[in-house]
Amino acid sequence: MSFQPRDYQNLFRMLGDPSLYQKYQIPSNTQPTHRQPTGFSPNFDVYETPNEYVLEGELPGLCDKSKVQIEFTDAQTLLVRGHIERSHEQDAQRRKSLKPTVEDEGEATKKELARTKEADKTKYWVSERNVGEFQRSFSFPGAVDLDLVKASLEHGILKIVVPKKVQAGSRKIEIS
Known part of the structure; x- marks a missing residue:
């Protein structure tokens, strides 16, 4: 059984009640969909103090500040946009950390090649992280x-x- 994010049909099957997906009008022949990184709208908290407006947005995985643009499109409208990419840097670091031990020195090259080939064949089962282009607009009162x-x-x-x-x-102006 394949498991896809937010795949309610399979969730209801796992719960053992197939009538639930009929009740919620989910067709039983639904094919799993593969999400492409297209774009998203990041979550923001916006609050007001007596002197300012504060916006706090979640952009997990974003480290490069140059990937975000913040601009006012008019005197009271703020536009936040940018791009988040999925980083395979952690996978590369994990592969480098898999060093052979002293006992394995003779087999080191073969094992290193096998690990690299194995890591390159990674298949995602679930991909729910937000990646791609994002944009939010805020108007102030x-x-x-x-x-x-x-x-x-x-x-x-x-x-x-x-x-x-x-x-x-x-300011009151007195007439002289």
């Missing part, structure tokens, strides 16, 4: 100070602080 906007990226969290524009207070 009040005037913002575009010159004082700050952004940081730490541990996969993009934080954008957008200060509110300080409104000039009213």
Whole structure:
């Protein structure tokens, strides 16, 4: 049995009640689908303090700040876009760490080649991580100070602080 992300038909079968997928109108002949990395919309928390708007978005796996663009499309609309790629660097590091022991020195070259070929034949069973292009747009209800906007990226969290524009207070003018 193949297992695909969010494959409810197979989930209901595993639970032992085939009538559930009929109840939820899931066709029994549904073929598994393979997700292609097309694009996604990252999750953001947006909150307001008395002096600023704060946006915190989840971009797990993003380390290269140059892969994110933050810009104002008008005086009150912020656009966040970029690209996240699946990294095979961890797989490469794992393969390098599989060094032969002293006893295996004679077989070292053969084993290293076999491990490399085996690792190159990796098949994903489930691929649910968000990769590809992403874009989010945010409109602010009040005037913002575009010159004082700050952004940081730490541990996969993009934080954008957008200060509110300080409104000039009213001033009474006396007639002389």
